[in-house]
Amino acid sequence: MGIEERESFFTTTIDSLVSWARKNSLWPMPMGISCCAIEMMASADPRFDISRFGSEVMRFSPRQSDLMIVAGTVTYKMSHVVRKIYDQMPEPKWVIAMGACTSTGGMYRTYSVVQGIDQFLPVDVYVAGCPPRPDNLLNALLEIQKKVKNGNQKSKREKIYIAE
Amino acid sequence: MLSSEKIYKSLEDSDTIFTIDDSIENTMVLNMGPQHPATHGVLRLLVKLDGETVVSCIPDLGYLHRGYEKLAEHCSYHEFIPHTDRLDYLSPLANNVAYVLAVEKLIGIETTCRVKFIRVICCELARISSHLISVGTFAMDVGALTILLWTFREREKIQDIFDVLTGVRFTTSFTRIGGLANDLSDEVKKMIENFLNQFPEKLDECEKLILKNKIFIDRCEGVGTISKDDAIQFGATGPILRACGIEHDLRRDAPYLVYDELDFDIPVYSEGDALARFYVRLQEMRESVKIILQCLDKMPNESIRINVPKKVLPQKEKIYSKMEELIHDFMLINFGINPPVGEVYHSIESSKGELGFYISSNGSGYPWRLKIRSPSFCNLQIMPKMIVGSMISDIVVIIGSVDPVMGEADK
Amino acid sequence: MKELIKKKLQEKLSDYIIDIVEFQSDLTFVIKAENLTIISKHLRDDVELEYSLRDILAIDRYTNENRFEVVYNFFSIKNKLRIFLKIKIEDAESVPTLVDVFQSANWYEREVFDMHGIKFYNHPDLRRIYMPEEFQYHPLRKEFPLMGIPNSISLPRN
Numbered sequence: 001m002g003i004e005e006r007e008s009f010f011t012t013t014i015d016s017l018v019s020w021a022r023k024n025s026l027w028p029m030p031m032g033i034s035c036c037a038i039e040m041m042a043s044a045d046p047r048f049d050i051s052r053f054g055s056e057v058m059r060f061s062p063r064q065s066d067l068m069i070v071a072g073t074v075t076y077k078m079s080h081v082v083r084k085i086y087d088q089m090p091e092p093k094w095v096i097a098m099g100a101c102t103s104t105g106g107m108y109r110t111y112s113v114v115q116g117i118d119q120f121l122p123v124d125v126y127v128a129g130c131p132p133r134p135d136n137l138l139n140a141l142l143e144i145q146k147k148v149k150n151g152n153q154k155s156k157r158e159k160i161y162i163a164e
Numbered sequence: 165m166l167s168s169e170k171i172y173k174s175l176e177d178s179d180t181i182f183t184i185d186d187s188i189e190n191t192m193v194l195n196m197g198p199q200h201p202a203t204h205g206v207l208r209l210l211v212k213l214d215g216e217t218v219v220s221c222i223p224d225l226g227y228l229h230r231g232y233e234k235l236a237e238h239c240s241y242h243e244f245i246p247h248t249d250r251l252d253y254l255s256p257l258a259n260n261v262a263y264v265l266a267v268e269k270l271i272g273i274e275t276t277c278r279v280k281f282i283r284v285i286c287c288e289l290a291r292i293s294s295h296l297i298s299v300g301t302f303a304m305d306v307g308a309l310t311i312l313l314w315t316f317r318e319r320e321k322i323q324d325i326f327d328v329l330t331g332v333r334f335t336t337s338f339t340r341i342g343g344l345a346n347d348l349s350d351e352v353k354k355m356i357e358n359f360l361n362q363f364p365e366k367l368d369e370c371e372k373l374i375l376k377n378k379i380f381i382d383r384c385e386g387v388g389t390i391s392k393d394d395a396i397q398f399g400a401t402g403p404i405l406r407a408c409g410i411e412h413d414l415r416r417d418a419p420y421l422v423y424d425e426l427d428f429d430i431p432v433y434s435e436g437d438a439l440a441r442f443y444v445r446l447q448e449m450r451e452s453v454k455i456i457l458q459c460l461d462k463m464p465n466e467s468i469r470i471n472v473p474k475k476v477l478p479q480k481e482k483i484y485s486k487m488e489e490l491i492h493d494f495m496l497i498n499f500g501i502n503p504p505v506g507e508v509y510h511s512i513e514s515s516k517g518e519l520g521f522y523i524s525s526n527g528s529g530y531p532w533r534l535k536i537r538s539p540s541f542c543n544l545q546i547m548p549k550m551i552v553g554s555m556i557s558d559i560v561v562i563i564g565s566v567d568p569v570m571g572e573a574d575k
Numbered sequence: 576m577k578e579l580i581k582k583k584l585q586e587k588l589s590d591y592i593i594d595i596v597e598f599q600s601d602l603t604f605v606i607k608a609e610n611l612t613i614i615s616k617h618l619r620d621d622v623e624l625e626y627s628l629r630d631i632l633a634i635d636r637y638t639n640e641n642r643f644e645v646v647y648n649f650f651s652i653k654n655k656l657r658i659f660l661k662i663k664i665e666d667a668e669s670v671p672t673l674v675d676v677f678q679s680a681n682w683y684e685r686e687v688f689d690m691h692g693i694k695f696y697n698h699p700d701l702r703r704i705y706m707p708e709e710f711q712y713h714p715l716r717k718e719f720p721l722m723g724i725p726n727s728i729s730l731p732r733n
Contacts, residue, residue, distance in 0.1 A: 031199065032205070033205065033206055033227075033228060034205065034206075034228055034250070034253060034570070034571045035249075035250050035253035035334070035335065035571065037205070038253060038254065038297070038334070039333075039334060041316070042316065042319075042320070042323075045313060045316035045317065045320065046313055046316070046317050047316075047317070047320050060199075060200070060201040072228070073228065073230055075226075075227060075228060075229055075230065076707070076728040076729070076730065077226055077227050077229070077706070077707050077728075078198065078206060078227045078228065079730055079731055080731050081198055081199055081206075081227070083731035083732075084731075085199055107246070107247065108230050108231070108235070109721065109722060110230060110231035110234055110235055110721060110722070110723070111231055111234065111714055111719070111720075111721065111722060111723025111724075112229050112230060112231045112705075112706070112714070112723070112728075113230055113231070114730065119730060119733070120730050120731045120732070120733050121733075122733075130335060131334055131335065133333060225704055225705060226703075226704060226705035226706060226707075229705040229706065231714060231721075233690070233715060234714055234715055234719075234721055235721070237721075238721050269599050270599065272599060396627050396652070397627070397677060397678045397679065398678055398679045399627060399628060399629055399630075399677070399679030401629075410652065412652050417652070417655040418655060418657070506598040506599065507598060507601065507603070507646075508598065508599045508601055509601055509648065509657070509659070518629065518650075520629075520630070520648075522630075522632055522646070522648070524634050532634070533632075533634045533635070535630070535632040537629065537630040537648065541682070541686075542629075542630075542679065542682075544682075545679060545681065545682045574705060575705075
């Protein structure tokens with residue numbers, strides 16, 4: 001690792017060490033709102049087993065988690081709650097918009113549904129599907145892990161789209 | 165915020181059952197939800213506490229109000245089928261069947277016998293998968309996490325059957341007006357049989373784990389008790405009503421499809437508490453297994469679409485090869501099915517209770533008004549009655565035993 | 576059974592019933608709004624009927640007179656028969672509440688009020704049930720557009 005040489009790249013190794021640790025222990029905050037929440041629960045079950053990627057610790061307290069999975073249709077009434085919970089999460093934090101309704105409003109072009117949560121939240125990964133299969137959610141998690149591994153906050157706003 | 169103030173005010177106003185004389189001012193208002201792991205979605209409860217006892221409780225709904233009824237007025241009758249999946253998202257197939265039966269009643273057509281049997285199989289599989297989640301999450305809320313993993317393992321097997329039968333795991337959109345999207349193939353039949361053969365044994369395993377557990381029983385027994393009269397007064401249906409000792413099941417009382425030809429029991433318990441509701445669900449799953457096995461036996465070999473070209477979509481493969489079918493398909497998709505003017509209501513017994521669709525038609529291709537009578541909404545109304553007077557830790561038990569699905573309650 | 580109940584209801588309530596509609600085996604009695612409480616009390620208390628209220632819905636006909644129809648869905652566990660009561664009202668006309676007869680009417684009426692703006696007098700707690708309290712419109716009225724009025728509901732700041 002070059003620790004005994006005491007060279008200038010020492011800090012960068014700490015950085016990469018931290019992001020390596022962070023990447024493998026992303027604690028999700030399951031913002032389960034509707035149908036997608038069931039598929040999110042399915043991704044934690046013995047078949048799909050999200051714990052293979054170190055994310056089985058679903059924390060219902062926003063203060064203990066660093067990845068928010070918004071699963072389900074966000075209505076105007078709910079949007080204030082989602083934003084408040086996002087604000088309560090400590091930095092650094094990432095957001096997965098799971099499913100069509102969350103990403104764009106989906107099939108609900110109605111008066112009460114927010115047409116895409118990026119109107120009030122910074123989203124990192126959009127997952128297509130109504131609802132996405134659990135394997136697709138795992139794919140999104142891997143994409144987030146890649147992002148975390150790179151560690152540089154500048155690329156945080158870069159958006160990733162996962163097709164169905 | 166304005167809305168919260170109003171709710172607090174109505175909390176203050178609402179008459180309370182517990183009045184403790186000479187006590188110090190020690191009530192507090194606690195906000196529970198909409199983001200709370202035990203509220204099964206986005207239910208919000210405002211509870212007023214005196215120590216640990218709940219003095220009054222006001223549910224706040226609408227966090228998942230997606231405007232289905234408005235949307236239905238802008239959808240043709242066929243276009244609304246995918247929307248019904250997402251109503252009660254734990255049993256999408258039952259919703260498909262309920263909606264399609266209502267439209268068929270409006271047009272006045274009846275499907276073939278095979279379709280009816282397949283629909284019954286779908287409804288009952290959906291009931292099992294819904295109750296599995298309900299039982300699992302209920303046990304998890306009480307503290308027995310293992311059950312959830314075990315019931316999910318069983319549910320995945322049902323999802324696999326749906327995957328082959330309908331093409332998707334979850335949001336099935338399987339039924340069509342006057343028929344089904346696909347036939348039930350021999351492969352699926354075999355899968356269902358394999359599942360049913362091992363399922364009761366696995367259910368026994370789950371039961372053994374909790375029903376002999378003193379902690380679990382003590383946590384649920386006598387919690388959230390309601391009386392017979394209250395249940396009827398508040399319009400509760402489904403397992404809640406049957407746990408109060410009323411033998412009411414629309415499958416028996418107003419038979420639809422082929423339920424009158426099938427032999428099954430309706431589990432009824434008289435206690436009316438959370439444990440009784442839990443038992444009703446467990447028993448219902450066993451009854452569903454019985455129903456499906458009978459259906460697989462009795463199912464005749466027939467076409468899965470009836471031949472009413474002005475109302476029923478033709479088979480997809482015929483559209484590509486026959487002129488007439490192509491024209492009918494074009495007319496149906498573009499101008500709708502144009503049912504007669506009138507109003508109908510049809511309801512089925514879904515896993516939560518009475519799920520009904522009231523359709524008012526003015527003769528055009530779009531419904532003039534479509535009202536969904538959702539069981540979760542009506543069952544939620546009785547919840548404050550159960551909660552008031554119990555301890556704060558019993559709230560999660562009561563919500564779990566009512567088993568509301570907010571997608572359906574908020575519409 | 577159905578004919579029997581129909582006949583019985585016709586005899587007992589003949590003064591109140593304006594019209595009886597039967598379409599695809601669904602039985603609807605059209606009545607006047609002021610008689611609603613008496614009839615529903617009778618439906619509940621008669622030992623041979625024992626009806627309970629299952630749902631309330633409103634239909635916006637979008638006509639100049641008799642704009643709204645309010646439909647009450649009753650089911651009797653004893654007779655296993657469903658009937659509907661229908662009342663026709665003008666725009667901005669209020670309807671007597673059924674909360675003192677059936678407690679389940681509480682939320683059903685709140686839902687109708689939220690969606691159509693029909694007021695129920697003597698209702699103990701007539702608040703919106705789905706939409707936020709500060710929302711000004713009633714979505715299921717026909718003049719309300721599907722996509723809503725822009726900026727009528729607030730979003731959180733980004």
